[in-house]
Amino acid sequence: MRDWARCEADVVRLMNRHFTRGRGGARIQHIVVHYNDADGSVEDVWNWWQTRKASAHYQVESSGRVGQLVWDRDTAWHAGLWSENLRSIGIEHANRRDGTISEACLDNGAHLVAALCRLYGLGRPQWNVNVFPHCHFASTSCPGQIYGSQKDAYISRAQLWYDRMGAGGAASASPAPTAPSSDIDSLAREVIAGKYGNGDDRRRALGANYDRVQARVNEILGTGSKPRTRAVDVDALARAVIRGDYGNGEERKRRLGANYAAVQRRVNELLS
Structure with missing residues (x-):
């Protein structure tokens, strides 16, 4: 509000x-x-x-x-x-x-x-x-x-x-209570699906939950700084790339890191 x-x-x-x-x-x-x-x-x-x-x-x-x-x-x-x-x-x-x-x-x-x-x-x-x-x-x-x-x-x-x-x-x-972990996971998956836009729009829509949701998004997509114990969701990452979440060229390469080649292949498959 x-x-x-x-x-x-x-x-x-x-x-x-x-x-x-x-x-x-x-x-x-x-x-x-x-x-x-x-x-x-x-x-x-x-x-x-x-x-x-x-x-x-x-x-x-x-x-x-x-x-x-x-x-x-x-x-x-x-x-x-x-x-x-x-x-x-x-x-x-x-x-x-x-x-x-x-x-x-x-x-x-x-x-x-x-x-x-x-x-x-x-x-x-x-x-x-x-x-x-x-x-x-x-x-x-x-x-x-x-x-x-x-x-x-x-x-x-x-x-x-x-x-x-x-x-x-x-x-x-007074800050609103933040969502419990189960809702953070749901919100993160909705972010990945493109529901909350990007940048400031996403931050505004998620409010007090932004940091936790974005961290969970990074975990699911395998782009966070912590070592991943789960397999990277290449398909979800590819769809996020297509939406523009990871930029282009060197920026995309840098942000996707070791996942770049696999994700780019999947992007090409989805767009072909």
């Missing part, structure tokens, strides 16, 4: 359809939590909602990146009941295949809940008081494990951020 206190998202990608301007005189009273049933980005959900008559105010990606798709002052089509749409804010979360969300998504999703509760005077976050799962209003499995195995962790984190934000400071002054 650019500004937690004012709930200014990292990116704004406003819907051009499937929402309603204004709230019909209703006041924001609570937050409804959703999951994508997919590992979606801000851009993904914007595209999905072009043909599906649905929307939400925010999307939280697996990296923790937050996007705003409908202004808080307007009505998103998300809860399944029009009366609830009018008086709620909808937050979507990217999820894994098993319905769980990453640590970065959980932390920033919960932080966003806390920030909205502060901004609109909704009180300390509590399930089924001022924070509701989508399944409370509709017959659906949404929001997956956010209201299952991660239910307590999610609301506890929201309460932690709410308390910190009321303790006299900008919540962003």
Whole structure:
């Protein structure tokens, strides 16, 4: 988030359809939590909602990146009941295949809940008081494990951020918890797949997890400074080269080191 206190998202990608301007005189009273049933980005959900008559105010990606798709002052089509749409804010979360969300998504999703509760005077976050799962209003499995195995962790984190934000400071002054090793591995593999871009874009998207994720990327690809006990993933390295992660010419040779010849052969195979 650019500004937690004012709930200014990292990116704004406003819907051009499937929402309603204004709230019909209703006041924001609570937050409804959703999951994508997919590992979606801000851009993904914007595209999905072009043909599906649905929307939400925010999307939280697996990296923790937050996007705003409908202004808080307007009505998103998300809860399944029009009366609830009018008086709620909808937050979507990217999820894994098993319905769980990453640590970065959980932390920033919960932080966003806390920030909205502060901004609109909704009180300390509590399930089924001022924070509701989508399944409370509709017959659906949404929001997956956010209201299952991660239910307590999610609301506890929201309460932690709410308390910190009321303790006299900008919540962003306290570093967000970093992801556990299992999530670092998942994030690293998503980086290798090209999901988080390069350079400053990758650093910004991964936030506090950047150093650990990049170190794990280097381990998987066999380019770190420590001796490797695992075989180098030549295919993954080749795909990273094709994306431009390792530059050209002498720079590529230097960065790939002893793996250069094998990787370059695989690059040539993939491009042939």
